[in-house]
Amino acid sequence: MAYDFKAIEAKWQERWEKARLHTPDLAGARNPYYNLMMFPYPSAEGLHIGNLYSFISVDCHGRYMRQKGFDVFEPIGFDAFGMHSENHALKTGQHPRVLTPKCIANFTRQLKSAALMLDWTRAVDTTDPEYYRWTQWIFLKLYEKGLAYEKEAPVTWCPACQTVLADEQAEGGVCERCETPVEKRNLRQWFFKITAYAEKLLSGLDGIDWSEITKSAQRNWIGKSEGAEVLFETPAGPLTVFTTRPDTLFGATYMVLAPEHPLAGKLATPEQKTAVAEYAKRAAAMSALEREKGDRKKTGVDTGALAVNPVTGQKIPIWVADYVLSGYGTGAIMAVPAHDERDHEFAKAFGLPIVEVIQPEKNVPGCYSGEGTMIHSGSYDGLSSIEARKRIVADLEKKGLAKFRVHYRLRDWCISRQRYWGPPIPAVRCAKCGTVAVPEKDLPVRLPEMPDIRPDGSGKSPLARLQAFVKTVCPKCKGTAERETDVSDNFFDSAWYFLRYLSPADTERIFDPALAQKWLPVDHYIGGNEHAVLHLMYVRFLTMALKEIGVLHFDNPFKRFRVNGMITRDGAKMSKSKGNVVSPDEYVDKYGADVLRTYLMFMGPVADGGDFSDRSIHGVAKFLERVHRIFTEKPIVDRPVVGDARTLMHRSMKRVEEGFERLSYNVSIAQLMEWANDLADWTKITREELSVFARLLASFAPHLADELYEKVGDAKFVLQAPWPAWDPKLAVGDTVEIAVQVNGKLRGTVSIPAEADEAAAFSAARGLPKVAEVLAGAPLKKQVYVKGRLVNFVSG
RNA sequence: GCCGAAGUGGUGGAAUGGCAGACACGCCGGUUUCAAAAACCGGUACCCGCAAGGGUGUGAGGGUUCGACUCCCUCCUUCGGCACCA
Numbered sequence: 001m002a003y004d005f006k007a008i009e010a011k012w013q014e015r016w017e018k019a020r021l022h023t024p025d026l027a028g029a030r031n032p033y034y035n036l037m038m039f040p041y042p043s044a045e046g047l048h049i050g051n052l053y054s055f056i057s058v059d060c061h062g063r064y065m066r067q068k069g070f071d072v073f074e075p076i077g078f079d080a081f082g083m084h085s086e087n088h089a090l091k092t093g094q095h096p097r098v099l100t101p102k103c104i105a106n107f108t109r110q111l112k113s114a115a116l117m118l119d120w121t122r123a124v125d126t127t128d129p130e131y132y133r134w135t136q137w138i139f140l141k142l143y144e145k146g147l148a149y150e151k152e153a154p155v156t157w158c159p160a161c162q163t164v165l166a167d168e169q170a171e172g173g174v175c176e177r178c179e180t181p182v183e184k185r186n187l188r189q190w191f192f193k194i195t196a197y198a199e200k201l202l203s204g205l206d207g208i209d210w211s212e213i214t215k216s217a218q219r220n221w222i223g224k225s226e227g228a229e230v231l232f233e234t235p236a237g238p239l240t241v242f243t244t245r246p247d248t249l250f251g252a253t254y255m256v257l258a259p260e261h262p263l264a265g266k267l268a269t270p271e272q273k274t275a276v277a278e279y280a281k282r283a284a285a286m287s288a289l290e291r292e293k294g295d296r297k298k299t300g301v302d303t304g305a306l307a308v309n310p311v312t313g314q315k316i317p318i319w320v321a322d323y324v325l326s327g328y329g330t331g332a333i334m335a336v337p338a339h340d341e342r343d344h345e346f347a348k349a350f351g352l353p354i355v356e357v358i359q360p361e362k363n364v365p366g367c368y369s370g371e372g373t374m375i376h377s378g379s380y381d382g383l384s385s386i387e388a389r390k391r392i393v394a395d396l397e398k399k400g401l402a403k404f405r406v407h408y409r410l411r412d413w414c415i416s417r418q419r420y421w422g423p424p425i426p427a428v429r430c431a432k433c434g435t436v437a438v439p440e441k442d443l444p445v446r447l448p449e450m451p452d453i454r455p456d457g458s459g460k461s462p463l464a465r466l467q468a469f470v471k472t473v474c475p476k477c478k479g480t481a482e483r484e485t486d487v488s489d490n491f492f493d494s495a496w497y498f499l500r501y502l503s504p505a506d507t508e509r510i511f512d513p514a515l516a517q518k519w520l521p522v523d524h525y526i527g528g529n530e531h532a533v534l535h536l537m538y539v540r541f542l543t544m545a546l547k548e549i550g551v552l553h554f555d556n557p558f559k560r561f562r563v564n565g566m567i568t569r570d571g572a573k574m575s576k577s578k579g580n581v582v583s584p585d586e587y588v589d590k591y592g593a594d595v596l597r598t599y600l601m602f603m604g605p606v607a608d609g610g611d612f613s614d615r616s617i618h619g620v621a622k623f624l625e626r627v628h629r630i631f632t633e634k635p636i637v638d639r640p641v642v643g644d645a646r647t648l649m650h651r652s653m654k655r656v657e658e659g660f661e662r663l664s665y666n667v668s669i670a671q672l673m674e675w676a677n678d679l680a681d682w683t684k685i686t687r688e689e690l691s692v693f694a695r696l697l698a699s700f701a702p703h704l705a706d707e708l709y710e711k712v713g714d715a716k717f718v719l720q721a722p723w724p725a726w727d728p729k730l731a732v733g734d735t736v737e738i739a740v741q742v743n744g745k746l747r748g749t750v751s752i753p754a755e756a757d758e759a760a761a762f763s764a765a766r767g768l769p770k771v772a773e774v775l776a777g778a779p780l781k782k783q784v785y786v787k788g789r790l791v792n793f794v795s796g
Numbered sequence: 797g798c799c800g801a802a803g804u805g806g807u808g809g810a811a812u813g814g815c816a817g818a819c820a821c822g823c824c825g826g827u828u829u830c831a832a833a834a835a836c837c838g839g840u841a842c843c844c845g846c847a848a849g850g851g852u853g854u855g856a857g858g859g860u861u862c863g864a865c866u867c868c869c870u871c872c873u874u875c876g877g878c879a880c881c882a
Contacts, residue, residue: 213876216800220878227882243882256882296880323880333882341797342880409881529876602820604809607801611808616821622835623820666809670819677819739815744863746815784862789814794862 003628005592009703013115021717022074022117026502026515029071034519035062036558037116038527038535039079039494042103044088047110049582049600049612050528050574054564056597057606057663058526059116060699064660065524066117067695067723073519074117075501077124078104081132082490083161083177086421090454096421097449100127110584115593115702117719124504126493131500132423133444134510135493138542139426141549143437147193148415150435155414157185162455163418164189184284187459190425190486191412194541198222198408200555201540210561211607217532223409228393230334230402232307234318236266239307242329242407245339246396247389249311250377251357252334253347255318256300259283260326267318269304276301276320283322298323298346309334310401311378311392321346329407339369358385413538415489418461420453422487430474430481439475447487461485495538496546498522498557510551517553525558526606526663528566536561562663565609567600582612594701595621601665601700624701627676631693631708634685641686647733648678649692653726656696665700672697687712692724732788739790740765742774750791758785765791 016022026032037058040051059074066072080100089096104125111118124131142148155164160180170182194201202222205215227244232255241255257264259280268276279301300321307318323342324333337347338356344367347354358372371385380388396402416425424445426438438445448469453462463469463485474481502519503511521543527536543557566573569580587596599620603610641649652675659668675693679685691712698705698718709718736754738761740747748768752761762783765771775793782794 211801213801217877220799223878223881225881241882245882298880321880323882325881328881335882340882342882345880407881409878532877602808608809613808613821616808619820664810666819670810673819737815741815741863744814744861749815782862784814786814786863790863792814792862 003625003704005594005624005703008707009115009592009594012703012706013112015706016717019717021719023119023121024071024073026073026519029073029518031070032519033062033065033070033072034498034522034524035065035072035074036498036522036525037074037076038525038531039077039497040107041079041082041084042100042107043084044092044099044103045576045581046106047584048574049584050567050609052110052114052584052596053567053600053609054527055111055116056114056600057564057665058524060597060601060665061524061526061660061663062117063699063702063719064723066719067698067721069722072117073501074119075122075124075498076111076116076118076120077497077501077504078107078126079490079494079497080104080125080127081422081487081493083163083417083419083421084490086419086453087161087177089421095451095453113588113593114584114597117702122501122504124497124500126423126497127421127447129444129446130507131504132447132493134500135423135488135496136426136438136443136445137440137510138496138546139488139492140437140440140443141551142192142545143427145545145549147196147545148190149193150188150190152186152188153191153414154184154186155189156182157187158182161419162457162459164414164416185459187416189414189416190427190484190488191414192541194413194537195408195410197541197544198224198410199406200544201410201537202408204540204544204555208556208561209559211529211563214529214532214536214561214563217529218537221410221533221537224406225408226404226406228402229330229405230310230393230396231400232310232334234263234267234307235305236263239263239318239332240330241332241334242405243334245336245385245389246393246402247374247377247380247385248336248339248357249309249334249392250380251336251338251355252309252316253337253353253355254316254335255307256321256324256333256335256343256346257303257318258324258326258331259320259322261320261324261331263332264303264320267303267305268320272302272304276303279320279322286322298342298349300346300350302350310396310399317352319346319350327411328409337367339367341367341369413489413491413541415492416486417489418455418459418486420447420450420462420487422490423447423493424463425484425486425488427484428472428474428481429484430477430479432479433474433476433481435484436474436476436481442475445483461487463487491534491538494535495542498539499552520552521554521556522558523560525561526564527561529563532563562607564606565604567603567609568611571611587617591617591621592703594704595624597702598624598669598700602669604666606663606665623673623676624704626680627672627693627697627701627708628704630676630679631685631690631711634683636687636690636711637684638687641688644733645678645682645686645689646730648675649689650726650731653692653696653724654728654731657723657726660699668696669700691721694718695721695724736788738765738788740768740771741790741792742771743794744792747771747774754788761785761791765793 035058037055062072062074085096089099139148156170157164158175158180160178161175174181202224205218225244227242228246229240229242231238231240264276300319303318303320305318306315309316335343337343337354339358355376357376359375360368360370360372374380374383374385374388393402393404424447426445428436430436448466450466455462470482472481472483499511502515539557543552544555546552547555569582572578574581599617602620652671655671656668659665694705694709695718705718732754734754735751737749737751739749747770750764750768752764775795778795780793780795784792
């Protein structure tokens with residue numbers, strides 16, 4: 001009988017759906033397990049194979065846990081707001097309100113064809129007012145708590161997209177969407193105070209079971225540095241700098257202010273005023289890309305003013321230079337050219353004095369920035385730099401001139417977007433009352449219909465053109481007021497979606513607290529590491545904030561997070577321009593979902609991803625055909641499995657399970673192949689082998705597994721059958737072949753009973769002619785026996 | 797530069813202190829075919845050798861151990877994150 005995957009897959013998908021097999025009873029579940037996959041953005045291009053790879057990794061884990069007896073909840077939804085949709089709409093002229101439902105329908109079809117164990121009854125869509133009502137609600141909660149605030153700030157602006165971007169969306173100084181170099185603009189923006197949680201976000205990483213690569217990216221992004229703030233007297237008053245090396249204070253021979261520093265203009269002497277102003281103007285005109293390029297020649301200008309070094313009492317010049325950034329620390333530094341590369345380069349360029357205050361252990365050429373012994377530092381001479389660091393700050397602290405201080409690289413999260421396709425930020429501006437939040441009862445603030453959503457370069461959202469939307473009444477004084485016209489960042493929508501899955505239809509609450517208590521935090525989450533510092537940081541922040549607000553009962557949203565690798569084609573990242581995009585539809589059609597799933601999981605460990613190859617998928621197709629043939633063409637007999645067949649069966653159960661535990665499904669599948677290769681040689685198959693094989697295969701090839709399991713005859717779906725339990729004793733045969741080494745070198749193998757004792761093993765090993773021969777020359781010093789593994793004779 | 801991950805056949809990878817290369821792709825040979833494709837069977841780390849056999853081998857070099865792909869140290873390379881961040 002041929003392997004008719006189309007008929008088999010259609011048959012089982014229909015039966016599963018009829019049985020509502022993938023819709024757990026959230027309230028009644030006894031053994032809840034929340035198995036989450038990343039929130040897909042439903043693009044017009046359809047489901048990307050990389051997305052599918054990630055989802056199948058999640059699904060295989062979910063099916064495994066289901067067989068292990070858990071009530072697995074595996075939800076899905078659509079992250080359909082955002083610039084990506086909007087840009088696509090602007091390019092093709094299709095309104096996102098029209099396009100989005102079509103894209104969602106197509107995604108739904110594709111996801112269903114891949115047989116993911118999804119609970120479709122709880123799907124969410126971020127563009128649904130009943131979803132973004134709660135996005136806006138969270139905004140209100142944060143606002144009440146002081147965690148959402150407005151400020152006029154220099155923000156990253158993409159001139160092509162005509163909107164501001166988060167820092168994370170403009171890495172390297174270019175817009176992540178269109179790669180246009182970004183600019184700085186001063187705009188009134190809404191921010192979430194993620195920096196209030198900087199330390200908690202950092203320390204929280206230590207105890208959580210997340211992929212190391214993700215935690216490392218987050219640590220770097222938070223960028224903690226410990227040091228001190230030190231006060232320098234200047235003609236314009238005290239000037240605070242931040243330094244991580246207060247031990248080098250005696251070597252501070254000048255100071256530098258960022259061009260944007262408020263004191264820069266004030267400090268400049270009459271002769272230098274023009275030069276300083278011009279320098280600041282030039283710095284402001286520079287794009288972020290130019291400014292942040294690290295290998296530029298140092299430039300700067302002297303303010304003419306002098307500051308007093310608090311430890312030496314010496315007067316030192318104050319310069320303005322763009323190598324000091326206004327956004328970090330205090331925007332001003334003390335320069336120690338002897339022990340800081342950048343200060344060194346600057347001092348050389350402008351002829352400023354260099355004083356060494358740290359003696360390295362071994363003399364090194366150039367500028368030394370390591371630890372060492374204090375010199376030229378008054379009473380601190382002779383101390384280690386590490387010790388001196390503490391004492392200098394402590395001593396200055398008594399005089400009120402310094403204090404220990406920690407700074408973070410992390411910036412507050414700018415959520416304002418001057419675009420159309422997002423949830424309106426629920427706030428109004430009243431001439432009398434200022435900014436007023438929309439009351440909870442008036443949510444959602446609906447995104448109005450608007451045929452022309454093009455940005456107009458005014459720096460305002462297209463919504464600002466819609467007077468019917470803008471004009472409103474102040475919730476406080478009932479006077480006329482104007483609505484906020486910015487919409488919120490797409491990352492905000494996706495920072496809480498996993499909460500809504502619990503209660504997607506609840507119109508009264510964001511979710512049912514009883515269900516949250518039962519199902520949260522999420523047990524298992526898999527996704528690409530491109531979200532390490534965006535999505536995953538925002539979710540952690542929001543979870544912590546919602547806990548403080550009293551909405552959630554935990555700090556860490558995801559108990560276990562694992563990254564999945566990337567799927568490439570011919571070694572290259574897939575892209576439309578390269579024409580190497582793999583369409584899941586094509587392969588589901590040609591081979592079926594079971595083959596595509598099994599192939600993707602066979603490529604390697606989930607963390608590594610892999611390179612998609614038509615040849616290799618064909619090999620996997622042959623494997624499933626073979627499995628189908630073995631179990632449908634050979635007679636199934638009721639008799640116990642014994643001997644080597646039993647050993648292989650138990651070893652297979654063991655190794656398949658080990659693969660599941662490590663997300664190395666490739667090992668599980670390889671073991672099934674090995675087992676199948678052996679079964680193919682037998683004339684009959686036992687019912688037990690059929691039952692075990694089907695259950696082990698179920699995650700990868702769920703349709704075929706059910707087709708085979710049906711023959712077992714216990715009237716269950718394979719997912720409802722328990723995970724096969726293996727016996728460690730039976731996973732080893734009665735006799736084992738062990739290695740025989742002499743001085744660590746393999747000299748042969750010998751078969752002995754698995755339970756053989758040392759003496760028996762040694763005598764069997766010595767019986768090998770080759771071993772006896774090699775051993776003859778020298779006296780035996782030692783002999784090692786590792787049960788079931790090897791014997792090693794150590795001689796002469 | 798700092799932080800993190802990883803280096804194993806022609807390729808993807810397996811083995812995390814005990815027989816390196818499981819399993820698969822590819823390649824070679826065979827069966828089948830008018831032929832090709834497909835399918836099936838066998839072989840396939842490298843070097844020497846007709847063979848039996850011997851030797852070498854997990855990025856490089858040291859170390860620990862009876863025994864190291866695995867643990868430790870130094871270095872190299874690749875990938876990811878951060879980066880004029882004081």
